[in-house]
Every structure is written in C-alpha cells, then in structure tokens.
Amino acid sequence: MRLELVPPDEIDEPLWWQSGGPRFRPTADGRLENERRKIQDGALGRIRAGRAVRVATYVYATPGVEADACHALLAAYAVSRGTDHAPRPFTDRPEPAPTLPSRPQFALACRWAASGFADCVLAIDRPSVASDGATYEAYLSWLSRHNACLAYLQPALRGRPWTDQ
Template sequence: MFTTLKPQVRTARLEILRKEYMDQIAADVALRGRPLRVASYVLAQHGDQRRADLTLIAEHAAEMGWQVASSTFADAGQPLPLLERSGFTEACRYAARGFADGVLAIARPAITTDNDTYARLLERLYQRHVFLAYLPALPEPTP
C-alpha cells in the first residue's frame, strides 16, 4: 500500500536530497583542486531589489569560498511556471555547459514551491552535475 507524504515532510526530504547532491558535486570539484563556481539567479524586478539580491548572493558565495560566474541570470515579476522562465532556464544551461557547478538563488520560492516540479528539477540538474544552493534562512526574531 502506498502512503502519500505530508507536504512538509516531502519538502524536508527534498531539502536533504538537495544538500546531498550539492555535497557530492562539491566533493567531486574539490578532488579536481578548484573552488566551486556558481551562477547567480534572482527572481526580482529590474533595479534596486535585483541589485540587492545579487549583492547578497555574491556575499554569501564569498563567505562559502565559491567563485561567482561573471554572468548573472534573472526573471522579473511574478514567478511563471518554471519552464517558462528564460532566466532560470539559461542559468541551468550555463551551469550544465560547465561554466558553473551550481545555481545560487536567494531561497527556494524563487525557483518553485511545487514539490513535484522541484523533485524533477533536482534530478535533472544532478544528472548534469549541477546543484542548487540558497542563502541560509535568517533566524526568526524572538519575542
């Protein structure tokens, strides 16, 4: 008998899988003796918000010891279905062609909140030796 996982449990398991894939790719890159390279991706309007997001991504990458690719990728407005977002699609292609090892975004909602779509994406990228990474979540303020 098949039991469907609760969405929160599935989301947590997908996050564990994402981290495992990222760690495996990072280990492979380390064996080659070079730092990880990431392509920045933001889902933000042109202007100050986009610049701020790209700055946060660059700062996080530097903290991690990662190199940020000179090309950045973005989509504006409300998130379209994943396959209709040219910026994200190009970021993934760029990495799959070997110009980066992963795609670094602010948070998972910038990619997709749909677990089925996300699971397929993680698998497709991993098969191309590409990982997804996000900035660490800020701690919730205490009352």
C-alpha cells in the first residue's frame, strides 16, 4: 500500500506512546487498491468449489491501441490462471472531446458481471477503468454489492507471473 506524509497542520496532539516523528497515511489510490483487493477476495471466495471463475475482458482503446490484441492478451492471461473468459469482449474508444471520457462499455461489462454472466471484469490497468477516484470507488462498491469484482492484468518477469517467482 502506498503511503503519504501527513501534513503537520492535520496532526492532532501526539498521544503518550507516539513519538514526534513524521506520520504516514494511505494515499487515496492505495486505499482504493486495498478496497479493490478485498472485494476481489470476497467475490472469488463466494464461488463454489470446482466451478471456474468467469471473467469478462474490458479494454479502453485509446488511439494507437489495438483492442483485439489487448483482448487476446487478457483472454490468454485468464486461461493461464484457470478461468473461463466470456465470449463477448467489451471495448470503449475515447471520443475526441474535451470532456471527461465516457465508458459505456465498462458500465455494460459491470452490469454483465453483476447479472451473473461473469464473476469478474478483467482490465489491463487502473487508468483504463475510471478517470477519477469517486467514480472508481462507486464502481467498486456497486460490484461488491452484486458479488462481482474487478481485476487487472498482472505484470510478468521474463514471461512468468510475479507470483511464480
């Protein structure tokens, strides 16, 4: 979890066991990542034994991104983890407008997972899902209430997942 220094004006009077040293707190992104992992653990823990986890792949295809290749990468990752991937990929393409990007296909992927067609929405990374923390937190909360979760492609070292090192 990422931490940030607490500004001196936000520190209350130190308690008797606390030293006068610097204090740290989780960053907003760190707190949301921790929440996402808890939701993921809970959602995957509720799947009955012997049933494969079903994932729906989602790609936010900015200009220059090959959406089909990203979906293939996500599907290969899902299969390598022993999960089933949904036959329907979800792809959003940004519009050339100065407003915040809309992600209707991500919302559809979340509804699809919440309806029971998938247990999890699998995306490349956090920035592809929601542009601001409040929207991201709302999606996490909504998925949690519907026994679904959000997962990301894990980085690999020399072609092997980090967890296998």
